[in-house]
Amino acid sequence: MCEAAKKIEKILGEESVSFDEEDLETHGFSEWSTSNTAQRPVAVVSPRSTEEVSMIAKICHEYNVPMIPFGAGSSVEGNFTAPFSGISIDISRMDQVIALRENDMDVTVQAGVNWVTLNETIEQHGLFLPLDPSPTARIGGMIATNCSGTNALRYGTMKDWVVNLTVVLADGSVIKTRRRPRKTSAGYNLNSLFTGSEGTLGIITEATLKLATIPTHFSVATAAFPTVRDAAAAASNMIRNGIPLAALELMDEVQMKVINQNGGAGGRTWEEAPTLFLKFSGTSDGVQDNITRAQAAVNTHRGSKFQVATTKEAMKSLWAARKEALWAMLAIRPEGTQIWSTDVAVPLSHLAEIIELSKKESGRLGLFSSVLGHVGDGNFHQAVMYNPNIPEEKDAVAHCVDDMMVRALKMDGTVSGEHGIGLGKKACLEKELGVNTINVMRALKRSLDPRWLMNPGKIFDEEETPAA
Amino acid sequence: MCEAAKKIEKILGEESVSFDEEDLETHGFSEWSTSNTAQRPVAVVSPRSTEEVSMIAKICHEYNVPMIPFGAGSSVEGNFTAPFSGISIDISRMDQVIALRENDMDVTVQAGVNWVTLNETIEQHGLFLPLDPSPTARIGGMIATNCSGTNALRYGTMKDWVVNLTVVLADGSVIKTRRRPRKTSAGYNLNSLFTGSEGTLGIITEATLKLATIPTHFSVATAAFPTVRDAAAAASNMIRNGIPLAALELMDEVQMKVINQNGGAGGRTWEEAPTLFLKFSGTSDGVQDNITRAQAAVNTHRGSKFQVATTKEAMKSLWAARKEALWAMLAIRPEGTQIWSTDVAVPLSHLAEIIELSKKESGRLGLFSSVLGHVGDGNFHQAVMYNPNIPEEKDAVAHCVDDMMVRALKMDGTVSGEHGIGLGKKACLEKELGVNTINVMRALKRSLDPRWLMNPGKIFDEEETPAA
Known part of the structure; x- marks a missing residue:
């Protein structure tokens, strides 16, 4: 592998190849992710063009070296880890x-x-x-x-x-x-x-x-609900009635409390209740009309504190709680704890149920967790806080996440709405789709990458897991 | 092949397998299509379930028999022809x-x-x-x-x-x-x-x-323009300004004349000029707002005769010309002639140019042709009338269609916006994407269908065309 890297260095120049420990660490490990491996790439290469990437791939192919594309490193399922080592191909200089x-x-x-x-x-x-x-x-x-x-x-x-x-x-x-x-x-x-x-x-x-x-007019609104179920019902009502929302987000009472604990957001203290965040966009009349219809849906489902913002400043302030959700969660966590953040998506009618069940379980296990949902897509994220140095907590969170996947599959959903499978959800994916479907994916991959060099170990493994 | 068909008949029953000449003809030849072959399938099988299709495929696989799925037979690029014979799998009884x-x-x-x-x-x-x-x-x-x-x-x-x-x-x-x-x-x-x-x-x-x-409110509008270029410019204006149209269709002056020749449509005689057909849908206010904005775009680009319909009856009448376009063209054609209908799609800014060039060429070749465009997608259809028994006309239309493809590719477009490649556009597809990309498709197909039995001869051939 090092030989391949050296050969690449010779062609691309020293400034394009790094063997620096810290670079290898940032390109092989993510603190955003709960799916990391002990392995690291042997080098990070930073091409500037398609031609340079092609040259790198030719050399890696010749030397049988795994190639791991690296973007911003913001993925959360271990998508850019290097379980078989290899060369990390950092695309950040290809920014034209x-x-x-x-x-x-x-x-x-x-x-x-x-x-x-x-x-x-x-x-x-x-x-x-x-x-x-x-x-x-x-x-x-x-x-x-x-x-x-x-x-x-x-x-x-x-x-x-x-x-x-x-x-x-x-x-x-x-x-x-x-x-x-x-x-x-x-x-x-x-x-x-x-x-x-x-x-x-x-x-x-x-x-x-x-x-x-870019639409000419925008607006943002929020509404609080007594339960997640009411909020989800209001969301469903809006979708079924074809209100053309630009965004439809849910944060649960825990997440709202976290926002307040972190000093509020948008200069306000929030109701600590399940809250919908709505975005509207379109023409002036269209937006106004949609707000009226959305408010009716909110009222029908026991929603309250319907707040609307239309100026740029007010919208920013009202949306701030949604925007800062993840940061707030990271900011309030006690030292030594980590956040296990994961997402699933289910058919729309099951969303309230799976959120309720997932909240109940993390509560039962004594874990602090918050929920954030792209409810219009049946997609939600649960962020669970745990201390990786306490084995019981580590086990509990793993159990909790696993159960969330099982529930999503029972409801005919998916184990990943938007984060991908990476390293972390391979077993889940096989449960989701079955081995025949995964074998089709394997066959497709093998047809384009017979040596199995492109980001190996992700989505599915080369060999079928033998039956137990 | 017949042996395989007989075996299927034994299992599915006589009513599910046909060897009838007429059935073979309707399942192997289309008068809608200019891409037909002399070959016919040896049998038509009509399964009722996934299990029956699976059983059919197992037998075809065993006997190395091509399998050609057949839906309604409305495709136009020879997509369901049987160039290597085989068994036509008609899904029409799977209608649950x-x-x-x-x-x-x-x-x-x-x-x-x-x-x-x-x-x-x-x-x-x-x-x-x-x-x-x-x-x-x-x-x-x-x-x-x-x-x-x-x-x-x-x-x-x-x-x-x-x-x-x-x-x-x-x-x-x-x-x-x-x-x-x-x-x-x-x-x-x-x-x-x-x-x-x-x-x-x-x-x-x-x-x-x-x-x-289903949106609560609908409306339909039409507007006539002095040239195709003006109509396309108005269309582009509407799209660039983000007017959320439900449909944006263009018919050229020839197509409008054909409508009139066929007795008009919607009980009216139409202006024989390039005409845009617009559909709006949404809320009552939203639709009204969109109509106002669309009319402004029409006026900016020398459009006239802006007509709006809002009742169900009036909308049907105003949209009738668009709906009847193809039928009118078929109805007015002299006996013995056929229509060669094909489509391409190009980046939005090139649409007016390619339509003008295509019209000019068919005119120059003395062919009667009309244009119908899904202009919002950069996609248009040209229907060219010709007599297949006059070799000069047949050559001329083939030439005309081929040039249209070449032009679309020069403009960085595609040789098929919505009809697929089938039998008819394989050579064009290779020009569009290049042999390396086609080889990726070949590799993918081979990985799932190593015996090359699934609808063979469509989209691309098994072997790369040797260089001349």
Whole structure:
């Protein structure tokens, strides 16, 4: 492996290859993730172009070295860990916007472009890329995990915004999945195959993405409910009635309390009750109309304290609690504790039930946990606090997360709504889909990566787990 | 092959297998299509369940017999032809709605369900499946070709509505791609891989589909323009300004003349000029607001005769010309002539140019042709009339279609916006994507269908075309 890295260094130059311990650590371990391994990559390489990635892949292929694409390192399921060591391919220097075509409403970027930077660049043209994962995330990683976020209810997930991809395959060959039509039914949908494949099929080096027009008017509202079930019922009512919400988020009473404990958010003390956060966007009249209809749904389901913000400042303040949710949770945790954050998604009608059951269990196990849901998608996150040095707590949280997966599957849901499978959820995925379906994925991977070098050990293992 | 068919007959019963010449003809030849072969399947089998399809596939696999899924026979690129003969698997008896879950806003159906029937069944729940291909189309075929239609601008294409698929693979094994989450990032996106794969990877037997809420208010408008370029500019203006149109269709002056020649439509004589057909849906205020904004865009780009309909009757009348476009073209054609109908899609800014160039060329070649565009998607259809018994005309139309493909590719577009590749556009697809990308598709297919039995000869051939 080191020989391969040295060979790459010779070609790319010293400044593009690092053997520094700290670099290997940040590229092989994440404190955001509960799925880490003891292994580290032997080197971190930082290419600047598709050609350089292709060259790296050719060398890794020749030397049989695992290749692990690395974006911003914000994934949480161990997606960029190096269980078989190998070379970490850091795309952060591939940060060029190649072409913005405002009349076609698309943009071509290198995979290392950060989405916040991209949106700041194109805002002047009234366009934006409507995904909102971690603010640090880079396009390549966003595509590899099929990211989403609070905007997914209105705008879908990453796969819905990909026009074409340039991908370096395991042997270093380069393909482009498509040209630039917004709509096509020409050949297999390779965009969607690579999107969400977590770097196991190839390394995404460039992408052309659709862009959306920035709506002219926005508004934000919040409402408190006596129970999670009432909040979920109100959310369901809004969706079933086709109110075109831009976002529909739920935070439970614990999460609201955490916000208050952390000094409030948006300069206010919040009702410590299950709370819906709504975003509206569109024309002035349209937004007003949607607010009226949403408020009716809130009232029908025992909601109260319906607050609306329409100025930029007021919206920011009202949305602050939602925005700061994760940070607040991290800020209040006692020293030595960690957060196990995970997500599942279920059919809409089961959401209230699974949240209630999951809260009940973590409570029963004596674990502090909060819930944050993208309820319009049937998707929710539970963040459980635990001390990894206390074996009982570690076991309890693992048990709690495992049960949450089992429940999601019982309700015909998925073990990952938006974080991917990575290292952490492979066993769950097999329970979700069954071995025949996983074997189809294995066959597809093997056909493109027969030596099993692309981010090995993620999503599923090379060999079928032998029956017990 | 006949032996395999006989074996299937023995198990499924005589009523499920046909050797009738006429059945073989309707299942192997389409007058809608310009891509036909001389070959016919040896038998048509009509299973009733996934288990029966699996059994059929096992026998075909054993006997090395090509399997050609057949939905409604409405595809136009020779997608269900039998170039290597084989067995046609007609899914029309698999027409059961298995489960409607209105609170989850999804439905599970057998692949043979017709979308119009489905929408009639679920209308009472305020839900619908928002694709609108040929009214005869069945879900399995709609998924296999990733169909769309006039609603695609607002609602996307078939791939955006698939929650999970039950698929019978080449060897008869059965997989389910997913459970029932509306959002997921768990494992490879097999939904999107099978969607649009035209039966070359497996036979879709069941599907769970997302449903949309039926909007409360609708409206329809039309406007005439001096040139196609003005109409396209107005359309582009509406899209860039984010007017949430439900449909945005263009018909050129020839197509409007054809409507008039066929007795008008909706009880009126139409302006024989490039015409935009707009659909609006949403709340009462929202629709009104959108109409106002659309009219402003029409006025900016030299449009006139802006007509709006809001009652059900008036909307039907105003939309009639769009709805009857293809039928009118078929009705007015002189005996002995055929219509070559094909579509391409290009980046939005190139649409006016490619339509103008395509019209100019067919004019120059003395061919009668009309244009119909899903302009919001950069997608348009040209229907060219020709007499297949006059070699010059046949050559001219083939030339004309080929040039249209070349132009679409020059503009970075696709050779198929919504009809798929089938038999007819294989060479074009290779020009579009290049041999490396096609080889990735070949590798994927081979991994799931090593004997190359699933709808062989479609999308791409088994062997790379040797260099000339």
